[in-house]
Amino acid sequence: MPSQLITAPNMISTPEGGPARVLSPGYVRVEDGVIADAGEGDPPGRPDVELPEGFLAPGLVDIQVNGYFGHDMVDADEAGWHTVVSRLPETGVTAFMPTFITAPIETQAEALRRTRDILPGLPEGARVLGVHIEGPFLSEKRKGAHNPLHLTDPTPEAVEALLETGLVKLLTLAPERNGALEAIRTLTEAGVLVSVGHSDATAAQVRAAADAGARKVTHIFNAQSGVHHRDPGVAAQALIDERLSPGLILDLHHVGPEAAALVFRAAPGRVVLVTDAAAAAGMPPGTYDLGGEPVIMPEDGPPLRADGTIAGSGLRLDEAVGNAVGLGVGVAAAVDAASRVPADLVGRPDLGRIAPGAAADLVWLGPDHRARATWVAGRKVFGGGA
Template structure:
C-alpha cells in the first residue's frame, strides 16, 4: 500500500475573495464562503478582509477530466498504489480537482480487477492532498473493430446480455461511472438502456455508427460522445455520421481533445459554436502527459511520444494524448474562445455529463473546488473541498 497523506483538518471554514472570477458564465468580482467542504455563500463583490485575497488572475471552479488513462509516467492499467497516489497528487497543479481514471479495452475480468483497484485508490485517498477520483471510465471492450484505434483487436467483444450481467454483478456502480461503446454492435442498445438506467453515463465512441444509429443510442439513454471526430464515422453532407448527428442532437454532450493535433483548430472552434454549452474538454492523457519525449506504455501497448508532443503506437496511430487540461484551456483561449465558455467546458459541463451537479461550478451547495489562475492562465493555487492543495515541492508527495 502507498503512503497516505491526510488533508489538514483545519481550514475547512474560509472566505476567498477574487477581483475576477468566472461565476454563472460571466466574469465578476466575488467572495466565496466555504464551510465544511461546501460553498455556503457567493457574494458579488471582492472583500479585502477575506482570509484569502486574490487581486490578480482569475478564480474559477476546479476542472473535471472525465477521460484520463494516466499521466506523469503512470499508466492506470498497470499502476501500483503509490502510482495512483502520485497522479492524484499532481493533477491539482494542472487545475484538475476531479477525474475519471480511464481503462481501455482488455479482457472483462481484467477491467473488473481495475475497477476494484480504483475503488481502493479512491477510498485510500479520502481526505488526502489529492484530486478526487469520481469513478472509472471504461473505454471498451465493446467497440467497433473498424474504428478501434490502438485498442487491441483480440480483446474487442460485443455487449451480450451475459457480458453486461457479468459487469453489473461484479462492480459497485458508484465506481463505474462512464462506459464507452459502439452503439451499432449487436446488443448495444439493450446494454445502453441497462447501464444508463443503473446510473452509468453511456458514451458512444470507437464507432462506425450512422446518424440513425446515433439517434437510436440517445433514445436508449446515451448522452456523451467520446473524443468527437476521432475513431468514429466522419461527417458527410448526406450521412452526418457520428459528429454531425451528435452536434445536431441536444441530448449529447461531446468530448473534445483540444491538443490541436487530434482535431484541427478550425474544427475545435466549429464544435464550440455548433454545440454551445455541450462541449466537454478532455485530455485522453496517457502516461506521457507531463513527461518528456520518449517511450511509454498504454495498457501494455508500447507508445512513443515524439518531439511534436503526440504519442503514437508502432504503426503511427495516435495513442491518447500528452495533454493536460490546463493546456487545453490555454489552447482554446488562444483560438479566441471566451474565457467563461472555455472554463465551463472544462468544469461544469463534464461534471454534469457524469451526473455531478455538485462539482464544476462556483455556486452555493457545490463542493468548494477552486482554481486561481495567473494572468497567463497557469494554475497558481488549487483548493479541493475548500482545502488548499500544497505545492508538491512543499510536501514531497506525488513525484514520479
C-alpha cells in the same frame, strides 16, 4: 476547518439556472469545505486569500484520464495512484475519471476490483469520480489505438461483469455492435453515463443510441464516422443532437483549430473538454505504456503507437481551457466546458461550479490560464504564494 474568504480580480461564477459568467471582482466564502457565499464586488469582510491577477475558477473535472505522470491507471499500483491523485491538481484538475481501455472483460473486471481496494487509502488530491471503461465494445473499423483482438459485443453477461463493483460511471461503446442498444438501456438504468465512441455508426444509429439513453460522444472527430454531407455519422449527430455532449481533446493535434471552433459554435453549452491523457502526460519524451502496449512520447505532439496511431495525449486540462480561449471561446464558456458540463453529465451537480452549496473545489488560473493554486474541499492541495 475555519471559514475562509478568497477574493479575485475575476471569478467564473455559475448562477443557478444560467450560464457561467465572469464577475470582476469576485469573492468566495468557504465553510467546512463548502462554498457558503459567492458574489461580485466588495467582499463581506477582510479576505484571507487575495489573488492579485487572473481568474478564480471552479476546479476542473476531467472524465477521460488513461494515465499521467508515468502511470497507466488500469494497472497502476498504489504508489502510482497516489502520484496521480496528488499531482493532478497541478493541472487545475480537482476531480477525474480514470479510464481503462480495451482488454478482455475479466482483465477489466479484475482491474476494477483492484481499484476498489486502492481507493480508500488515497491521499488528499483530485477526487476519483468512478471509472470510465473505454472498450471493448468498439468498432474494428474505428479502433484507434485499441487492441482489435479484444473487441467484442456488449453481451448481458459482459455488461454485468463490468457493473459488479459499482465503480463504472461512464462507458464508451459503438452503438452499431450487436446488443448495443440493450446494453445502453441496462447501463443507463444502473446510473452509468453511456458515450458513443470508436464507432462507424450512421447518424441514425447514434440517434437510436441517444433514444436508448446515451448522452455523450467520446473525443469527437477522432476514431469515428464524420460529417460527410451524404453519409453523416457520429460527429454529425453529436453536433446537432442536443441530448449529446461531444467530448473534445483540445491539444490542437487531435482536432484542428477550425474544427474545434466549429464544435463550440455548433454545440454551445454541451462541449466537454477532456485530456484523454496517457501515462506519458507530464513526462519527458520516451516510451510509456497504454493498456499494456508501448507508446512513444515525441518531443512535440501526442503519444504515438509504433505504427504512428495517436495513443491518448500529453495534454493538461488547464492548457485545453487556454487553447479554447485562444480560438475565441469566452473564458467563462471554456472553463464551463472543463468543469460544470462534465460534472453535471456524471451526476455531480455539487462539483464544477462556484455557487453556494457547491464543494469548495477551486483553481486559481493565471492570465495564461495555467493553474497557480488549487483547493479541494477548501484545502489547498497545490500552489503557494496567494
